[in-house]
Amino acid sequence: MRSRTPPNPADGPHLAPGAEFDLIRRFLPRHAHARPDVRVGAGDDCAVVAGDGIALSCDMSVEGVHFRRDWLSLKEIGCRATAAALSDLAAVAARPVGILVSLALPEADAGMHAVQVMEGARRAAESAGGVLLGGDVTRAPAHLAIDVTAVGEAPHPVLRSGAAMGDEVWVTGELGAAGLFVEQMLAGAEPDAAARKRYAGPEPRLREARWLAERGFPTAMIDLSDGLAGDAAHLSAASGVAVLLAPELIPIHPAVLRHAASAEDALRLALAGGEDYELCFTAALGALEPFAHEFQREFGIRLTCVGRAGGGDGVWWTDAEGNRTPLGLQGYQHFREER
Template sequence: MRTSPSVHPRPHPDAPVRLAPGPEFDLIRRFLAGQAQGEREDVRVGPGDDCAVVAGNGIALSSDMSVEGVHFRRDWLAPEEIGWRAAAAALSDLAAVAARPIGILVSLAAPAGDAGDFAAAVMAGCRAAVEEAGGALLGGDLTRSPGPLVVDVTVVGEAPRPVLRSGARPGQEVWVTGELGGAAACVEALLAERAPQPSARERFAHPVPRVREAQWLAAHGVPTAMVDLSDGLVGDAGHLAAASGVAVMLVPELIPVHPAARERSRVRSLRRALGGGEDYELCFTAPVGAVPPLVDGFARAFGVRLTCVGKLGGGDGVWFVDAEGRRRPTGVAAWQHFGRGDA
């Protein structure tokens, strides 16, 4: 009789990860110290083998790289915060499709001087972020780098019914979670060598990927399309518009600007909220009238507001729209790593 292949029994939850001797593996043991093994039904094989093995219905995968000098500076962030931000940015991609996190793989390229407490603290931040989101550290890679420090995070989740960017239709409403522009206000202050407001620094150093919020919205059958806000509302809504073949028409007066990003100049405040990026909130579309009955329940569940910021129309791109339905350009450009003229 032919039998189906089986995976080796899961290790005891308190069993240590077995690795060979050596400084590199000693550091990896520090990364994994205290992490229970074998206690999750969706992780068949965790850290310690050449591959992790996971189980799920519709495996969702994404990756996000954080590079020193591009995504973070050591004089702005503690090492734990560097790790948290790197993992949170990747986990936000799971939120964008309403996936349930299973875990993360972290590849860390660190200068030799960081191969100790600093690297361990970065990894502790990564672990804290994924565990807060309901996932586990699955493994990764460790290598020496001549500089800079690089934290590359791959996320693994389960999305049996993923919410994509391509389901929006003209006539539907556009909604966002939370408030926008706080992280941008923090970065502006740091670049000007000013102390940022504590609430703005929290948004930059400790962003919260909206993984549970996205699952809640999906469970209530709300989003027709969704995207996370990593590069600013204008840029990310532009991806949704392109994927769905619609125009996103934003009402400027409705944009929820983070208190730390507000100034007397409404134009400057809007620029932070629309183009600052790294808010890691959600932008989603829904049929007219579908969301308002859920706003209070969402706020009670998560302490986060839902705001309708516009609607969808025919055409393409992202626009401002007035009460008469007239469109005009936003005047805000999205963040891009490689602009025109870059090699």
């Protein structure tokens, strides 16, 4: 039997001539770097990766639903779609390996427009420590759609289901700026520059999640894509605990505080604006507080305890006496409740 040397991913794809394949060649770097966790890269029928506990997640972005071309550059569209998928890897404290990207695009975009989208996607993957592993491209009748599959390694994944009564609830960063940008654009107002940056260039908290997990802090974790109100409800349902939030502790982004019509409106954006791509996680009572300043020095973002896990289910406001009141907010949902 004839032996065969495995392909070197750094050699690049070997594709036959044709307009579609010429476009795919333009998506990829000219000189890819070999890495031990990618055995077969882009250009074959499958990418082949190595790792201990392969983590997989996919995230779709559709023009007119997740983004608008008059709000973002094409590179920002690709970057943002990729960051959303990579944020799911952060939620389980995975190390990124790479991304698979499928593009459905109108014929008029099958040139530099597509190349710019993929440039943004590739750069986002590389800045997170991953590579472009491959994907697909097809013609669409009207609108651009981007489907990103993120691939990572998670030998000890942090799940949504590990929170226990008495755990503290923490969040990274500051919330609400992406939601503020959307509201400003829909209203035809001049957007706040910091809010636009948070919307156009979200930073998945991959390094932060691994820092926390390596020290054994998170008992349960989720990324904040639909807003703290909705995503904390998922953590509550998976762990079988209630999430009790203190409104005065919620870390609201300064741009939201500058522009919100009221304190209530600022709180609404922080909890339900969505697309913050921060982390929400639980930790044992008192375990993390001594390390919070070290985290902030390391990553330059806040780490805030916003409440506790208690008995029952759902997400509630709580006061110093332990009294609960309904949150009255939900995260973003693509579909209405069935009637």
